[in-house]
Amino acid sequence: MSPPISTRSAIADALAGWPPPVFDPAGPYAGSITTLAWVLLVMSVVVLGVVLVALWLALFGSKRQRARVGGTKAVWTGGIIFPVIVLTLLLVYGLSLTRSLTAPIRGDEMRVRITGEMWWWRVAYLDGEGRATMVDANELHIPTGRPVVLELESSDVIHSFWVPRLSGKLDMIPGRRNLMRIQADRPGVFGGQCAEYCGGPHALMGFVVVAHRPQDFAAMMAARRTRTVALSPQAARGAQLFADAGCAACHRIAGTPANGLAGPDLTHVGSRRSLGAGILPNNRGTMIGWIGDSQAIKPGNRMPRYTVLPGEDLQALAAYLEARK
Amino acid sequence: MTSETGFDPKLYDRFPTREPRPEGELEELERIWHAPTGWARLTVVNNNFIGTWYVGAAFLFFILAGVLALVMRTQLALPLQGILPQETYNQFFTMHGTVMMFLFAVPAVEALGVLLLPQMLAARDLPFPRLSAYAFWAYLVGGLSFFCSLFFGLAPDGGWFMYPPLTSIAYSPGINADFWLLGIGFIEISAIAGAIEIVVGVLRTRAPGMTLDKMPIFAWAMLVFAVMIIIGFPSIILGTLLLELERALNWPFFDPTRGGDALLWQHLFWFFGHPEVYIIFLPAAGLVSMMVAALARTPLVGYQLIVLALLATGFISFGVWSHHMFVTGMPTLSVSFFSAASMAVSVPAGIQVFSWIATVAVGKPRNNTPTLFLLGGLVTFVIGGLTGVMVALVPFDWQAHDSYFIVAHLHYVLIGGMVFPLFAAFYYWAPMMSRRALSERLGKWVFWLMFAGMQVAFLPMHLTGLMGMPRRVYTYLPGRDWEVTNMISTIGAYMIGLGVLLFVIDLARNFRFTAGDEAGNVYGGGTLEWLPTGLYSTRSIPVVKSREPLWDDPKLSDDVEAGRYFLPNSATGHRETLITSPIRAEPEYLQIMPGPSAWPLFAAIFTAGFFLLLTVQAYNPSIASGVLAVLCVLRWLWETDRPVAKAHADVGAGIILPTYATGPRTHGWWAMTVLLVVIGMIFVMAVFSYLYLYGVHPSFWTSPPDAPWLLPIIGGHAAAAGFALLARRLLARERTTLWTPATLVLIAAGFALFAFAIDWWSWRATGLTGATSGQGATVHAFLALQGILTAIVALMALYLAARNARGIVTRPRNNSMDLTVMFIAYTAAQGTLAALLTRLFPGAI
């Protein structure tokens, strides 16, 4: 189920920078890179130490020490033999790790297609034949302890998918499909952000992965499929407005006539942890603010401002969307 | 002793000469090399002036781009600051990267080459002084106009790497991206011009006796640097051309929906972009090797190993471009090769670092500003090198890539590897051009502020990156723990800024340009640039017998100044320098050099005008400007390559050399060969693009024109080459009429035009247009390249005919004729290859 609530919003927690996510892996694919990172860090510090000691001796050492550092022999040992040995070891380690991390995909993993858009993420859960069984945006739910293959695509410019606690990053390139594997070993919320400059509000293009225990995950997905939405009168008015005000031209809500594909799918928007692609907490107030004037919040994003809508309309729309769990 | 050219090395023993030199020689030299004054000062071509202005302009751009960095750091000091709106920030970081790389780093080292190389090699000037002037003016005028786009909100905002499709017309409809593509266009021209100059300068204008193993390390570094520009820049030239064609004419090179591919740009960009880093680093490393030895007052330890390191870096750096693409999903095996090469390229860096440390250990460096900058740069560079090894390992790069870890890494490498050595060089060589040395007291403040600022700004950035902060973000959300490290980085950035400000104050107080009464050899260097000089460079050109001639022969300065070596006078009454052989530097002939001229200046202004007017879509003024630029270039060339009254001249001690040479030994021939390598590399990259797009999207390919079309095309090219070669042969025949050789060249140009027209027509007949598909786009790119070459051929033929009509084409051999013929032959060869490739591979479908 959902993780414990902290003093921060769930979204801020997921995106927190301390401890550094690269050193705080939550799954095997990120974990082996963390080990490599530590090895490299130690190597760098040791080599830097060697260079500094050599430089120190060259400057302030005794005559004998200086004679040892100064000479073609020292250049050969320090500049050629030593690096060649260290680098050979590192290369063998790095290549073996690359091999294990890019081992062929078996085919029985859970599959999700994530498409980069300016400046949000389209998420489609796929069945065995690659058909979308459920569509969502900006948030990915996965079961723990099981590798999930992500099909990374882009529909406009190049983006890069990066959830550092689960894996390294991989680009989303128009006209190509890149495959990436992630796996979380424990329940939690793991944040990420687009890592390839994609213009405009690239800085405000976040993403959240939520890992659930397998049984919770299954229950959640089943509930999503079977849930019927009971609307309050206010929400019902919102539903009508959603169709009339033109929202449906860009947004899809499954089971309703709203079938727009340009913007994020809003079928489950009420259950999301964030609004605006990982940047705002999701509540009635932020929803109103976003619908009314998203340009003030995320300048340059593709959603126009709706400042013409009176307050009660915004309220109604927000109530309707909030009900879409 | 062995000889390379038949020159007898025993003749060197005649120097230093003993006889007194005749009166008035020195005054004549001064008169001939005199620099114009007043407004005419702008027409000066002497390397002392051009070099100093060039360095100054590069430094100006360093400050401008640095100011951009400070504003960006202010924006990032705290989360969600509103100092810069997002679109302005995006322009700022794009301009910071672009200006630092293209308008500061490359021009700065090229400028130092122009300034220092002739002095170090004891040449009177670089072999093509007007080309240097042109390169400088094109760069200054174009660079300043390019920078000003920022004030109109028109600056490019696609990042310095300009990845399509973000920079394609669909996602960047404004002219901002065009500013980048065309703005970089003339900077590329300027860099190539400088590189040709440097290759020929280092290989052909060294002082006699300066064999390869006695060359100053800086000359080696500049040689590798220039060759790398020649191999690497064509890739970005082609890339910018293709992207601009896609934007302007809708040719889908990078559009996957029509058989293009976004990654093609990345390959083209990084095949230039990674060597670019070494293009910047190697000359700076050369400076370090020179200064370390001089400041430690001992010969450089491991001279040969350092030359090896420079050469190896030059090669291996062309095998690492894809390590910028580890996260694009390239095949694992491919990525691993690049990872291995990235490891290999760090070995030469290690060799240099330990050689410098060893030299310090042998010598006795003192606590002065240049030494501080050298040691500080060394430590900084080592840290950057180590993080470089880290990101060379593919899995680690998957995490670090495009995060602030990389920002930290690249600044460590570039500031430690290039900026600190450059500041050391400012302090070390300023006394060569200034009446006063720079202040040691202020200098130490400058160093400590910059060095500490560097560590404070960039060390925490590694952590910021590992904490998940991506690059190129105009802001970040609060509560993500990135506030502290970002604030520290900003403080560090301001410390660097303060250091640079102090340096500017130091310059204003102490730097006084002079070509005659300079402060001199303050730090006791042993290489030739510390010989006493005037505008004519050294009074006479010494025979070089060791790597540090000034240390090994204390009398050398006096002998040189008294004119006891080569060329103590002007042998022909013109500006002139010795052309020597490439390996052993044996004197071959005397080159007559052009003097001051306004035409390179005008040509540069019109070149910049052409590109900038094109950017703002003022097509007619742009074309007019382009035509004027070409006319100015032709006008400046018109005065060169003239018959010389005295066929031979005494260059000192009774050694007689020709004053006019033709054929493969001449500097002009070498320069044309280098230029053709550049054009050839552009062609090779186009071939790569063609094959690459076929490999990615073969389904878009359609059948080429039928094979019989090849007959007139290849026949036309063969005829063009044949008539050109015939013209060269006939020039040597006394009996041919005045007009015949030039007429033959015109006929050759006609055939080149014919072959091009048929080629173009045959594709038109298939209905494949540039906008149809990736195939159509690349085929038409080949045609466009061929069209440009053909136009140049026509121009050269007309120029030659005009010279012929005025009777200034010397017989039996003439350089203008030789170069035109070479160019025509090359054009024919490239046209043939392109026609064959596009028709036979993949062939009919």
Add this chain to the structure above:
Amino acid sequence: MRAWLLLLGGLIVWAVHFFGLYIVASVFLTTDTARMLALLVTLACLIADAMLLAAAMRANRAADDGTRRWIASLAALGAAISLVAVIWQGLPALLV
């Protein structure tokens, strides 16, 4: 020209090897065919490097003046560094 070829021979072999592997990996992707071809190219380049190294050392001994000897020994160093780089680049064929 001969002098330059000797001087840069090792590094030229490196370049041939690198671009050979690049083409192999681009055409055959990460397959066993690519691995086999990469190993073959590597073997050929190693032999070329070894021969160059021997030639450079011979030229070094035969040299009759400083410059020539210097060029020959630089050529030997270049072949040696190329040898290491070629081995490194061959490793992925075995390990990846």
Add this chain to the structure above:
Amino acid sequence: MPTAHVLLPLLLLVACKPPPDERHHMPQADAARGKAAIERVGCASCHAIPGVRWPQGTIGPSLDGFAERALIAGRLPNRPDVLAAFVRDAPSLAPGTNMPAMPLNEEESRDVAAYLYTLGDR
């Protein structure tokens, strides 16, 4: 995270105005915690709030100079207890208002009110 909060006092130095007057005295509330709560729930998606750099929503009124205002939402007296209740559940106090209920507990809503009372007239 504690590290992040090192800077908070610095920010407040910038944001703080002279002590709020007696009318708005709130003994057990903490304006700094209030600001954190404002950022957490995203009040600024609709209101421009001095001291919160982002977002600066335009849907609701700007809260600049809020301490000097006589009324909340144009109809309720601007008193601490009313404000604390209002920010938590506006619709119940002022039916028909455009402001929705916000996910704040009682203590947090007092903190938020305390922060709003630091926003004096400029």
